[in-house]
Amino acid sequence: MSTIEEELPMHLRGNWAPLQDERTITSLKVTGTIPTELDGRYLRNGANPITGFSDHPFLGDGMIHGIRLRDGQAEWYRNRYVQTPFIAQPDREVIDMEDSLTDMTSSKANTNIVGHAGQILALEEGHFPYVLDGDLDTVGPTDYSGKLTGSFTAHPKICPTTGEMVGFGYSLMEPYLTYLRVSAAGELVQVENITVGGPTMMHDFNMTENHVIFMDLPAIFDLELAIKGEMPIRWSDDYGARLGVMPRNGNDASVVWYDIDPCYVFHPMNAYEEDGNIVIDVARLSHIWRDGPMDFPEPALHRWTIDTASGRVTDDRIDDMPAEFPRVPDDRVGVKHRYGYMMANAAASAFEEPMSANGAILKYDLETGKRTSVEVGAGRLPGESSFVPKANATSEDDGYLMTYVFDANTDSSEFAIFDAGSMSNDPVATVELPRVPFGFHGNWVPSATAD
Structure with missing residues (x-):
């Protein structure tokens, strides 16, 4: 590593280093066999500062890395910036009380990417969603025909039964929290202000068959930090931690709050209702x-x-292994799941020194308590995995796990498909790619959902 690289913060060096160009590659080497039933795009978002520098890992510009699968072929790989105002104006202030924090089009659009109601949405929790087309070109921000006036979460939940998408927005100013519900046809049908104790960073939330659950946790906005142009969030030992349960079509008056021990959660795996x-x-x-x-x-x-009858919440640690980016199959969102998948995250040092890392995808059987894993090899690190069911699947885990895997040995990446049932270390198929930087969240978007 050069002296210049050593002087850069961790989130700008090694495989965090931003790319300088957008590419389209159509001649892709495939090892193994891509299942012919896979017709769609695997898309992954992440922070890739167009200037080459950002003050924090969360503040880079959104870049989508996508691979198109159809008829057993990898048709293309593309990486594209989401064309937000920061791309046309790279010197625009990221944290600015008079502009970027109040202009809802002033998004970095760098956190997640989902398909819903025929649209592909690039998401970042402080601003409007950005719509992309099937070639990953930017259509523009959406305010859902003027009905959305504030921020939209990077982590909406799409109901596998109704097709509706539920989400929320948070704000530095009142109303601090707003519940949002989008119909299966893509219409924003409910906007409901929710009373909370102050401005907190609510990164994600939960959905069950009949309820949504807000996580009101002690990461609070600090106006003085925002005025200085710094990350405007800090931990507070004085702000309590609680969970708010509300019917999915409910309102502020119907929220029931339950106290929990102070903690923070960026990402839930799933939520469901059982025996009350x-x-x-x-x-x-x-x-x-x-x-x-x-x-x-x-x-x-x-x-x-x-326990909705007693008002108590129990907190049980399932595993001691550090892990993040929990997922379940899309058809289990909001209903009882047996299996969940996570990215092994032994320590930040794995991403600082990937040559010494041994990356893995974890699978939890929540019925038996058993943990299994796909080991991707020395010096190799996978990202968050998306589950895609096989055609005519016969069990909850009868499907594929797909993700990008970085190989520090060759400074390159691959798109990998693994068998979720067997959790074999041998991929079903891989597609050779140039280096794909570490990123945040990705999803499989089938052609039937958005094309």
Whole structure:
């Protein structure tokens, strides 16, 4: 590593280093056999600062890395910037009380990407969604025909039964929290302000068959930090932690709040209702950003069980292994799941020194308590995995796990498809790619959902 690289913060060096160009590659080498039933796009979002520099891992410009599968072929790989105002104006202030924090089109669009109601949406929780077309070109921001006036979460939940998409927005100013519900046809049909104790960073939330559950946790906005142009969020030992349960078509008056021990959760695995209780599996951290904006304790899988009769919440640690980016199959979102998948995250050092890492995809059987894994090899690290069911699947885990895998040995990447049932280390298929930087969230978007 050069002296210049060593002087850069971790999120800008090694495989975090931003790419400088957008590429389209149509001649792709495939090893193994891509299942012919896979017709769609695997898309992954991440922060890739167009200037080559950002003050924090969360503040880079959104770049989508996508691969198109059809008829057993990998037709193309593309990487494209989401064309937000920051691309045309690279010197635009990221944290600006008079502009970027109030202009809802001023998004980095760098966190997640989902398909819903015939659209592909690039998401970042502080602003409007950005719509992309099937070639990953930017159509533009959407405010759902003027009905959306504030931010939209990077982590909406799409109901596998109704097709509706539920989400929320949070704000530095009142109303601090707003619940949002989008119909299966893509119409914003409900906007409901929710009363909370103050402005908090609510990164994600939960959905069950009949309810949504807000996580009101002690990561609060700090106006003085925002005025300085710094990451405007800090940990508070004075702000309590609680879960708010509301019917999916409910309102502020119908929210029931349950106190929990202070902690932070970026990402839940799933939530469901059982015997009058609500069960939520989460990647739980003891806190965030107490000692500064890079204070990230190691997360691990926990289970919250809300006893709605007694008002008590139990917190059970399922595993001691540090892990993040929990997922379930899309058709299990909001209903009881047996299996969940996570990215092994032994320590931040794995991403600082990937040559010494041994990356893995974890699979949890929540009925037996058994954990299995796909080991991707020395010096290799996978990202978050998306589950795609096989045609005529016969069990919940009868499907594929797909993700990008970075290989520090060759400074290159591959798109990999693994068998979720067997969790074999041998991929079903791989597609050779140039280096794909580490990123945040990805999803399989079938052609039937958005093309």
